[in-house]
Amino acid sequence: MFQSLNNPKEAPRSILALDFGGTKLAAAIVHFGEREWRSHKRMLSPADADAKADLANMRSLIHDLLQGEKPAAIGISFGGPVDAKLGKVRLSHHVPGWGNIPLREILEAEFQVPVSVDNDANVAALGEHRFGxxxxxxxxxxxxxxxxxxxxxxxxxxxxxxxxxxxxxxxxxxxxxxxxxxxxxxxxxxxxxxxxxxxxxxxxxxxxxxxxxxxxxxxxxxxxxxxxxxxxxxxxxxxxxxxxxxxxxxxxxxxxxxxxxxxxxxxxxxxxxxxxxxxxxxxxxxxxxxxxxxxxxxxxxxxxxxxALGDEAPLWGAVALAQEELN
Ligand SMILES: [Zn+2]
Known part of the structure; x- marks a missing residue:
């Protein structure tokens, strides 16, 4: 068991799911094929937060969760209009500074893994379809x-x-x-x-x-x-x-x-x-x-x-979104 974990080829691949919810941020890791989070963190977004602050807060959640591990892919639910094809946030109705932010590009450059992003309703629909x-x-x-x-x-x-x-x-x-x-x-x-x-x-x-x-x-x-x-x-x-x-x-x-x-x-x-x-x-x-x-x-x-998934529909949908990217 210990050996297999040390062998990257046999290590269970994990997916990092992110939820930019407007008033809250959440991040979670799940292993392929599993239905329980390996780890999960959430925080309230400060009332005066802008896109930069949201991103910085999300980064710290991510690094807390990953502890140096590299996920196979990242899926993101965003609470606002998104151009899913381009991986770009169009804007947020709640948080200033999100206009035309290339969220996929930013995180792909940072983590060197495939990233996909879509708006929360589409992502939650996918979550309920695959897991709910x-x-x-x-x-x-x-x-x-x-x-x-x-x-x-x-x-x-x-x-x-x-x-x-x-x-x-x-x-x-x-x-x-x-x-x-x-x-x-x-x-x-x-x-x-x-x-x-x-x-x-x-x-x-x-x-x-x-x-x-x-x-x-x-x-x-x-x-x-x-x-x-x-x-x-x-x-x-x-x-x-x-x-x-x-x-x-x-x-x-x-x-x-x-x-x-x-x-x-x-x-x-x-x-x-x-x-x-x-x-x-x-x-x-x-x-x-x-x-x-x-x-x-x-x-x-x-x-x-x-x-069926309640508040976790966007996060589970983000997992499904990342899986679509890998398939
Ligand atoms: Zn209307």
Whole structure:
């Protein structure tokens, strides 16, 4: 055993997986064919971090993990638009300084191994497909619903990124053209109705308009409107708060319409839903499934299931991404 470890030809090849998450950084090592991390480290990204600081912090995580060992390949999930073909980060919506950063080139020069990088939704889709809720499926659409709403396609067993790398933007599919204005400038996008921060904003607005409603939500937030989050709305809905339930159902409706339309267009076997908002409980899921079913043609069949990998979907997806590079 000891001898084989000393022989580089027989040593188990390892993959280094990195997750630049916007508010957190994570890195992990796994050996080929294994399903448990050999080592794993994460840290919160300081609020004033820029791209340089993120890179420096990630480097120190990497060196802590590797201890001089050389991985066979590196896979990266990045929380923002990425040109996966060129291995370039386009920008980050959370961290300044990431505009047009050739992340693959930087790390390939540094570690002398193949590096691949893609945005977190595409990478998480790949993670769920290879290691999570999508094992054995040929086609699926992964949707994450948390502070934003993003999506990633797996078609014929491989990521489908679109001609310009912009496929899967279900967050900005318009489901209500007369709805409220989204950050992207359009009205009634899925993200504008279903993301955690926008649900919280809608709750605050309704509480102002209807001061006699939302009693449970108010008390859960200790009467501090700023403390209202998507998670608190879910909690209040579960405890019977009708105002919270209305907001959650509207989110589920928006997501259901988006899913039904996506099903009509591409006809995937499976939709995998991850992110904080999807932990909202049975009522939310019932609405999503019912509205998606009502929106799609009766002949278009699909299942909608919860993601299996949770917060680790981007890291496991990064492993799969690196493996694709080596195969
Ligand atoms: Zn939008």
């Amino acid at each position: 809720a999508g094992i054995g499926y040929e086609s699926l659409f992964y949707i994450t619903v948390s502070t934003g709403v993003g999506g990633g396609w797996i078609l014929n067993g491989h990521p489908w990124r679109g001609a310009g790398g912009m496929a899967g933007e279900i967050g900005h599919v318009v489901v209500d053209p007369n709805g409220p204005i989204c950050l992207c400038g359009k009205r009634g996008c899925v993200e504008r109705l279903a993301s955690g921060p926008y649900m919280a904003a809608a709750a605050r607005e309704e509480l102002h308009k209807q001061p006699l409603r939302g009693e449970i939500l108010r008390s859960l937030a200790n009467n501090n409107e700023d403390a209202i989050t998507g998670q608190l709305i879910s909690q209040a809905a579960t405890q019977g708060d009708e105002l919270a339930l209305e907001i959650l159902q509207r989110a589920g409706w928006a997501l259901g319409v988006g899913i039904g339309n996506a099903a009509n267009l591409i006809n995937p076997q499976l939709f995998v839903l991850g992110g904080g908002v999807t932990k909202a409980g049975a009522q939310f899921w019932e609405v999503v499934r019912r509205v998606a079913r009502e929106t799609a043609l009766p002949e278009v069949n699909f299942d909608i299931v919860p993601a």
